[in-house]
Amino acid sequence: MNRTFFGEIVRRIDPGFRLASCEPVTGGCIHEAWQVTGGSRRYFVKTAAAARLPMFAAEAEGLRALAATKAVRVPAVLDWGCLEGKAFLILEWLPLTGRDGDADARLGECLARLHRVPQPRYGWPCDNFIGATPQPNGFADDWIAFWRQRRLGYQLALAARQGYGGKIQELGERLLVNLDALFSGHRVVPSLLHGDLWSGNAASEPFW
Incomplete structure (x- = not known):
């Protein structure tokens, strides 16, 4: 990936950004994922072919809806779009770590609060x-x-x-x-759900 690409897309949201590095990171099997840094600023960037922009747009909308509930911590959506034939999604960088029993218990509590959002x-x-x-x-x-x-x-x-x-x-x-x-006798109440929740979509932050 051309380093200039990362500098240009990040400067859309951070005009003074000066690219220091762009390193590939794990982030699923569908798109490429990157840690993009410049000075003390760091971003999580996903890239894909331009035809996959609707996937990033839908992900951004879903993350913003989840964040608005304040029930569960999700990365802030900063920008998405296309440049040079590539789709991109820029998210807040979170220093994630693996989960343990305490983190899983906390996640369960957060999801329960989310599922109570009517x-x-x-x-x-x-x-x-x-x-x-x-x-x-x-x-x-x-x-x-x-x-x-x-x-x-x-x-x-x-x-x-x-x-x-x-x-x-x-x-x-x-x-x-x-x-x-x-479902006879069971009343299903409409609520907000995280629709693609699997082990790769959940982690913990150090302060947990």
């Missing part, structure tokens, strides 16, 4: 992604219909289009038919 309806204002796979959203008033059409049903249809017709497909289609019975 929402008026099920869904999200725009489509986004789970990994690199597009995820349809839109709003719905009925949880079972939303789950049937835009979560489980969509994934099963996607698998079928890819040629998969195995046992999981058969069982999944049976489940779609019987979702109403599965």
Whole structure:
């Protein structure tokens, strides 16, 4: 990656920035991730082909929604866009470390607070992604219909289009038919969720 690229994108948010280094760091398997430094300032930057800019835009919107709840710590979104045929997303640099039992307990408390943030309806204002796979959203008033059409049903249809017709497909289609019975007597309340939460999306900060 051209060093000039990193200097130019960071100066969009930090006009006095003078690039000292740009080092690759771990950050998932879909995009490239970088630690970009200049003096005492440091940023986390993700880059990808320009065609993947919608993924960064959706990630930025989701992070800002999570941050607004003040329930769980997420990196601040600083900028995103395209330059020289590359999409980029600039985030606050956080000195993350591995999790232990105390950190996991704290994370569980934070997620519980997040899940108590009520929402008026099920869904999200725009489509986004789970990994690199597009995820349809839109709003719905009925949880079972939303789950049937835009979560489980969509994934099963996607698998079928890819040629998969195995046992999981058969069982999944049976489940779609019987979702109403599965949730009988259970009132699902719309709330804000972190939709792609896995071990690589959670870490601890030193002060934890």
